[in-house]
Amino acid sequence: MPLEFDWVDAFSDRPFGGNGCAVVHDASGLSDETCMAIVRETGLVECTFLEPSGTADIKVRYFLAGAEIPFAGHPTLATVGSMVDRGIFAPGQVTLETGAGLIAIEIQARGSEPPVITMTQVRPQFGAEIDPDLVASVGGLSPEDVVGSPRLVSTGLPFCVTVLRDHDALRRLALDPAALEVFRGNVGAGFDARVMEPFWVTLEGATGAGRTFSRLLLPPPMPPEDPFTGSATGAMAAYLWAEGFLNEPKFVAEQGHWLDRPGQAQVEVLGPRDNISGVRVGGQGYVLMRGYLNL
Numbered sequence: 001m002p003l004e005f006d007w008v009d010a011f012s013d014r015p016f017g018g019n020g021c022a023v024v025h026d027a028s029g030l031s032d033e034t035c036m037a038i039v040r041e042t043g044l045v046e047c048t049f050l051e052p053s054g055t056a057d058i059k060v061r062y063f064l065a066g067a068e069i070p071f072a073g074h075p076t077l078a079t080v081g082s083m084v085d086r087g088i089f090a091p092g093q094v095t096l097e098t099g100a101g102l103i104a105i106e107i108q109a110r111g112s113e114p115p116v117i118t119m120t121q122v123r124p125q126f127g128a129e130i131d132p133d134l135v136a137s138v139g140g141l142s143p144e145d146v147v148g149s150p151r152l153v154s155t156g157l158p159f160c161v162t163v164l165r166d167h168d169a170l171r172r173l174a175l176d177p178a179a180l181e182v183f184r185g186n187v188g189a190g191f192d193a194r195v196m197e198p199f200w201v202t203l204e205g206a207t208g209a210g211r212t213f214s215r216l217l218l219p220p221p222m223p224p225e226d227p228f229t230g231s232a233t234g235a236m237a238a239y240l241w242a243e244g245f246l247n248e249p250k251f252v253a254e255q256g257h258w259l260d261r262p263g264q265a266q267v268e269v270l271g272p273r274d275n276i277s278g279v280r281v282g283g284q285g286y287v288l289m290r291g292y293l294n295l
Contacts, residue, residue, distance in 0.1 A: 003027060006085065007042075007289035008078035011228040011255075011263035013114050015288050018256065018263035019228040021078035022047040024293065027061070035063040038293065045218065045226050048075045056097035058083065065221045067195055070099025071156030073119070073230015073281060074263075080105050080117045081285025091115060100156035110284070118266070118282030121231070124238035127152030127190050134186060135162050135198050137179040139217065145169040148243060150198065155234035155279050158191040159199040159216075163245065167213065170202050171258070175217040175224070199232040203245060209264070210254035211246075212236070227256035228263030234279040241269040242276060253281075 005024045012018030022042050027035070027049035039047045046064055053059035060079050062072045076096065083089040084107060091109040095102050101122055108116040132146040141164070150162040160183075164170050184193045201214040214236065216226040233253045240246045249269040256263040264283060271277040 001029070001295045002292040003295065005291060005293055006082040006287050008081045009286045009288050010074035010078040010081065011230065011265055011283035012261075012286050013284040015286055017261055017286070018283070019074040019226065019261065020044050020288070021075045023075075023079050023082040024049045027051060032063075032068060034295065035061070035068070036065060039063050040065045040221065043223065045222050046072050046075045048079045050079065053097040056095040056102055057089070059097040062099070064195065068099075069157060069195060071103070071231060073121070073233060074228050076103060076105075076119050077117050077230060077283055077285050080107065081114060081287060084115055084117075085287045098156070103156075106282075114284040114286055116266075116282055116284055118280050119230070120270075121155035121234040121279045121281060123155075123278055124235065124276050125154045125158075125190070126238075126242070127154070127158070128187070130160055130187055134183055135160060138176060138183050138198050139200060140174040140176055141169060141172065148245075151239055152187060152191055152196075153235040153239045154191060155231065155238060157231040157235075158196050159232045159235045160187065160196065161232075161236045161239040162198045162200050163240075164200055164202050167202055167204060170200060170213065170215055173200060173215055173217060175219065177219050180219055199229065199236055201236050201240075205252065206254040206257040206262070209252050211251035212240070212253045213257070214253065214255045215258075216255075225259060227259050227261040228265070229255065230265065230281050230283075233265055233267060234281050237267045237269050237279050237281070238276050242273050244273065
């Protein structure tokens with residue numbers, strides 16, 4: 001049972017940048033256990049598995065090493081990049097069926113470069129504010145490193161968006177797995193907290209082009225850090241706009257530079273601060289590898 005796949009570096013226009021995702025085509029016959037085994041085999045954070053859809057251009061399923069999740073940002077961009085590279089999708093508008101609902105995608109050609117792929121993430125859900133002491137302990141920080149009140153936010157997948165005071169605090173992050181379990185046990189009202197982590201952001205880019213620079217630390221069996229997190233970027237943008245941290249709803253988000261996998265997204269929050277209707281997150285995707293899974 002050979003299955004075709006593409007390995008795409010999302011939020012990057014060059015090889016070995018951004019965040020890698022394996023996109024498995026014609027995957028309707030795969031069990032959940034097989035999908036998770038494939039993710040573990042790749043060593044990636046997430047992979048996508050494509051099926052026909054009766055309501056959209058394609059159905060996308062998202063898997064971590066140990067669970068299926070409803071939506072993820074960089075795998076969405078990788079999936080569309082794969083479809084464009086194969087000539088299945090053309091520049092214009094397409095729609096994806098996901099566990100978080102229908103996701104509208106805009107594809108803009110860039111000549112010989114990878115196209116710019118922009119997803120419109122769903123209207124944000126804002127959950128509870130979380131005690132800074134509880135969140136800081138997850139990253140081995142002190143509460144004084146945290147600015148404002150961390151808050152649960154989802155634009156398809158929930159995160160605890162946490163603003164840190166500077167790059168020094170961001171660099172000092174060290175995940176405490178035991179504290180993460182305590183955190184998960186004390187949050188999640190209205191959300192599935194089993195795969196929820198803090199998303200750490202500073203209001204200073206990694207380069208002169210960036211407005212924000214972020215990190216996402218992950219527990220085993222996943223890799224220790226996610227190079228670029230598109231779903232969390234959408235949640236983070238909604239939080240920063242709603243809480244008044246941003247003067248403009250459009251900005252450039254950066255992540256992964258300290259991993260030598262620089263990633264960049266063009267972000268736009270839609271609607272006024274008190275009535276956000278969605279978040280546009282866009283970037284490029286470089287198809288690095290193509291092959292077959294022999295199952």
